[in-house]
Amino acid sequence: GCVYLSWLIVPAVIISWLTRGAISYDSSDQTALYIRMLGDVRVRSQVGFEPERRSSHPYLCIDFRTLHSNSEPERRIQRLLSFQRYLHSSRLLRGIPQQIPLHILDEDYTGQARCMLEKVGHWNFDIFLFDKFTNGNSLINLTFHLLNQYGMVELFQLDMVKLWRFLVMVQEDYHSDNPYHNAVHAADVTQAMYCYMQEPMLAKSLTSFDILLGLLAAATHDLDHPGVNQPFLIKTDHYLATLYRNTSVLENHHWKSAVGLLRETGLFSHWPAEDSLNMERELGSLILATDISRQNDYLSRFRQHLDQESLCLSNGSHRHFILQMALKCADICNPCRPWELSKQWSEKVTEEFFQQGDVEKKHKLEVSPLCDREINSVGNIQIGFMTYVAEPLFAEWARFSDTRLSQTMLGHMRLNKASWGSLQxxxxxxxxxxxxxxxxxxxxxxxxxxxxxxxxxxxxxxxxS
Incomplete structure (x- = not known):
């Protein structure tokens, strides 16, 4: 306990000096080389790898995320894959400059963050407030707390320094300038995943490996998300779209990025090689399940299992499928949160859509659906999302796990949908x-x-007249 508390709140400076990243929009050959180095990992629905070809598309010489910024070009920082950074630095935690003191958070904030973690299993957990109390380090502190609470560190003999370094790198590889797909979203999904794994149906069935896998998948499921969707990458002829053959492009990249950090930190290097590779494969299977374009496939399979009452959680493959469904629910659970939280998430995801639309307009590209701020609103986007995506999924989840939590989520979604209707x-x-x-x-x-x-x-x- 004492060791854990000493690691609980990461010093703010540990994050502030980190300026590295992952996705590069200049089609770097080094980037493709790094991804191909991870090519020995295989998973269901993986479509294979091929060498990167340098794109001639004019828009890819620009980091479109900087188009909204007023910063001068010479001050912009190119985002590189973590492996390349690692080649240039082997210092602990990327090398903290010795002359910079490690200032810790104000004691009041530290105490309030710890207080909040005592209620981390509550559905109304305010991740925005927790992120404030941890000085923007919610993903690190939340994930570390949950792993420690489950006893994962001792059970799997995880090196504390390697684990902390891995979590720092994971949080830092989320783009803080994304309105929605950032580290706070990842922390929110991780907290939701924990709530689902605490449900009776899962709590009595999941193995320790399942729990470790589920938490890591939640924390890394959107790693290095560029803030645009797959169609944008395809129509701009981005090398990632080519690499993954226009199939689950972002999800494959999130997974490969996570595998890269696991290998870079050596978090599981003390495991037998087959166990480590199995963790990487299973991690990919969970992350790939979050591809929203495959929603109906997973939902149909889930519904069929429930209709036939064929789920058997003593079966490893069935438990894995339920973990996939739990992560899918956690990933899109924003409409099921209390209104004060749900509304903030709705506004953030819509702003990210609109920013993509602004870039598409600026470069004379066809504006993607829901991305035109002139003809769409937060309300109509959210009502449509709830009606066609969220409600069908959570209705089936409630059939699987008919608990107070599942009914609470459905209740919040009904109220939130009505609230958006009233605002409209x-x-x-x-x-x-x-x-x-x-x-x-x-x-x-x-x-x-x-x-x-x-x-x-x-x-x-x-x-x-």
Whole structure:
């Protein structure tokens, strides 16, 4: 316990000096080389690897994430894969400059963060507040706490320094400038995954390996997400789309990035080689399941199991499938959170959509669905998402695990959907009132116009027939 508390809150400076990243938008040959080095990992639905070809697409010489920034070009930092950084530095935690003191968080914040972790299994856990109390290090502290709470460190003989280094690198490989797909989202998904694994159906069935796998998959499931979707990478002819043959492009990259960090830190280097490779394969299987384009495939299989009552959680493959479904639920559980939290997530994910649309407009690309801020709103996007994606999934999850938590999630989703509907109606009424007011002002202006006023100066709608 004492050892754990001493590691609980990461010093702020440990993160602040880290400026590395993963995805590179200049089609670096070194990047493709690194990914191919991980090519011995195989998993179901993996489509294979091929050498990267340098794209001639004009948009890929620009890091589109900087297009929204006012920073000068010379101050922009190129994001490189972690393996390349590792080749240039073998210092612990990427090498902390000796002249910089390690300032820890204010004791009040540290105490409040620890207090919150005592309620980490509550569905109304406020990850935004926890991120504030940990000075932006929610993913590190939350994941470390959960692994320690489950006894994973002792059980799997994990080296404390390697584990901490791995978590620091994971958090840092999430892009903080993404409104939604960042480390706070990963922390939120990890907390939700923990809640699901505490449900009776899973708690009595999951093995220690399942638990370790589930937490690591949740923490890394969107690793190095670029803030744009797969269609964007495909239509800009990005090398990752070519590498993964336009199939689960982002999910494959998240998985390979996670494997890279596991190998770089040597977190499982003391395991037998086959066990370590098995962990990597299973990790890929979970992360690939989060591909939203395959939602119906997983949902149909889940529904069929429930209809036939054929799930047997003493069967390893069935437990793995349930972990896939749990991670899918955790990944899109925002509509099921209390309104105060759900609304924030809705606004963040929509802003990320709109930022992609802005880039597409700027470069004369076809604007992706839901990404045009001129014709979409947070409300209509969220109502559609709940109706066609979230509700069908969580209805089946409630059939599988009919507990207070599953009913709470469905209840929140109904209320949130109604709240967005009400906001939509209010916005429509406000818009109509504004149009009516403008029309009335125009008519009054026309009536007050001098007789000699040219008809060209009178609004068209005010002319007498």
């Amino acid at each position: 109606q209010e916005q429509t009424l406000t818009s109509e009132e504004a149009e009516t007011s403008n029309a009335s002002t125009s008519r009054e202006g026309a009536a007050a116009a001098p007789r000699g006023t040219s008809s060209k100066e009178i609004p068209q709608g005010s002319r007498e």
